[in-house]
Amino acid sequence: MAENYLFFAIDGNNDADKDAIMFPASGFKGAVSTNSTTLEFFFVDTETIAENDDVSCTISANNHKTVCGEFASLANGNRNNTNNFTVIRDLNGDLPSNEGAISAAGISDISAMTITTS
Amino acid sequence: METYLYFRKFRPASFVSTQGSATQTLNTITGLGGDDIDSATEIAGLVVTPADAANSDIGTNYSHPGAGADLTLATSAINSMSNSVLVFDNISQASGNGYNFEVNDKITITFQQGLETSFMYPASALMGIEATATGQTTLRFRSLKNNNQDDVVVINHDNGKYEDVVNGINAIIHGKNHEGVVTVIDGSDGKTVLSRELEGLGIDGLIYTPESGY
Numbered sequence: 001m002a003e004n005y006l007f008f009a010i011d012g013n014n015d016a017d018k019d020a021i022m023f024p025a026s027g028f029k030g031a032v033s034t035n036s037t038t039l040e041f042f043f044v045d046t047e048t049i050a051e052n053d054d055v056s057c058t059i060s061a062n063n064h065k066t067v068c069g070e071f072a073s074l075a076n077g078n079r080n081n082t083n084n085f086t087v088i089r090d091l092n093g094d095l096p097s098n099e100g101a102i103s104a105a106g107i108s109d110i111s112a113m114t115i116t117t118s
Numbered sequence: 119m120e121t122y123l124y125f126r127k128f129r130p131a132s133f134v135s136t137q138g139s140a141t142q143t144l145n146t147i148t149g150l151g152g153d154d155i156d157s158a159t160e161i162a163g164l165v166v167t168p169a170d171a172a173n174s175d176i177g178t179n180y181s182h183p184g185a186g187a188d189l190t191l192a193t194s195a196i197n198s199m200s201n202s203v204l205v206f207d208n209i210s211q212a213s214g215n216g217y218n219f220e221v222n223d224k225i226t227i228t229f230q231q232g233l234e235t236s237f238m239y240p241a242s243a244l245m246g247i248e249a250t251a252t253g254q255t256t257l258r259f260r261s262l263k264n265n266n267q268d269d270v271v272v273i274n275h276d277n278g279k280y281e282d283v284v285n286g287i288n289a290i291i292h293g294k295n296h297e298g299v300v301t302v303i304d305g306s307d308g309k310t311v312l313s314r315e316l317e318g319l320g321i322d323g324l325i326y327t328p329e330s331g332y
Contacts, residue, residue, distance in 0.1 A: 025120070030239040030262045030269070032328065035159040036230040042262040052264040062231045065124060065301070068238045072122040072298035 004075060004084045008055050010113050011091040018115040021046075021055070025075045025086075031068060036061045041071070041088075050118035057089070058112035070107045089113060121291050121300060123244075125271060126236040127153050127324050128305030129160070133227045135204075137219045144225055147202040151305050152274055152323035158199040160232030164191040164206070169222035179214040191217055191225075234326055235306075238299065239269075241291040249280040253320075257287070267329035273303065274323025286315035 006028070009020035027044040029052055034040050040056045059067050074086050089106035091113065128151025135144035147155055171185045183189040192215035195207040204227065207216040219225065243260040245268060250256040253275055258268040275283060290300050290313050303324050304311040312321060 026242075028120075028240055029260060029264070030237060030243060032237040032262060033231045033235050034233055036162070036232060040262075045264065050264075052262060054262075064231050064236050065126070065304070068122065068124050068236075069299045072120075072238075075122075076119050076298050 002084050004077065004086055006075060007085060007087045007090065008113055008115060009087075009090040009092055010115065018117065020090075021053070021115050021117070022085075023053070028075060031071070033064045039064050039067055045118050047118060053115075053117045055088075056114045056116070057107075057110045059109045063109055067107055067109055070109075074107070121241040122238050122298060123241055123290070123302050124236070124238045124299050124304070125302050125324060125326070126231075126304040126306050127151060127234075127326060128310070128322070129155075129229045129235065130308045131229065133229075135225045135227070137221055137223045137225070140218070140220050142197065142206050142208050142219060144204045144206070144227070147204070147227065149308065150202060151325070152272070153325040154200075154202045155232075156200050156202075157233035158193065158196045158204075160229055160235060161193055161196060161199065161204070161227060162230035163228040164193060164196075165189065165226045165228075166191055166217060166219070167224040167226070169220055169224075173218065173220050173223075175209050175218035177209055177213060177215045177217055180217065188226075191215070229306075231306075234328060237326060237328075244287075244291070247284050247287060253277045253279070255280050255283045261329040263328070263330055265329050269329055270325075270327040272323070272325040272327070273321060274325075276320030279319040282319050283316065283321075286313070286319070289315040 004025040005022050006025055007022045012019050023043040029042040031041045037058055039059055040054050042052045042054045045052050087106040089110040130149040133147045165188045167188050168185055195212045195215035197205040197207045208218045209216040239259045245258045247257050255273045257271040261269045300313055302313050
């Protein structure tokens, strides 16, 4: 099965450091709640030199389980013969022009994100 | 297709502390499935029901509701939350939102998702499952942060059920009964929701120890 690629973008021009990032789904390490409105997703460090990278997402209060479920559905949504570019959340509201057939608008409950890379 | 394993700690919907003396330290919260509360992020709300109407040592932001009536306290005045014991600011510490508790005051705590109360791992991050004590099985995952240690999930269950727990986890990961995320254990709101493969094993505790705090 083709690899699925997961895209995150904050609200902005997506042309500066930590504006946007993409991880292979196989690099997903897990997620953890950090408070009632924050869920943090971890991925293998893109530079493979230090701690894992993470995307901290602001969500509705106590909605972690639902967001985890939506993430799992998107991350498992890869199919053969597509580009498997999957938007987890793009806060620009402007999907990439090469969006594949399986891509969606993203998880609507995510209202803000902070991308941290090592 | 990857299977994602979702866990949520055991937490009651609410807890009532009836003060045995005039102290800012509430009674130890119980019903936590073996994993203490150490973060105020888990506290959704605090309501005091005063034993009498004579208490004048309350913050300036409050109006005394009278004996037996409820008053919502500001969670910003939580002084500390450690080992499942909440300490609330007195009015010297917080003149606006502090509240000096009296004997027989009742404080009702309600809970919410907080720091490390729930977590999800891909099944491929599972490194092993071991019997670590009688009635206790430990799952080890590759750590979220990658600091060269494991993230540890301990499940408390009836004695002699280790093999059943292992079989259950294996069935969850390799079975075809689930798509995407699987709720393995969810002990929130005073209820226990288990994946069907783990039912009947007396699971009553979940202790999460990530390699480092978040």
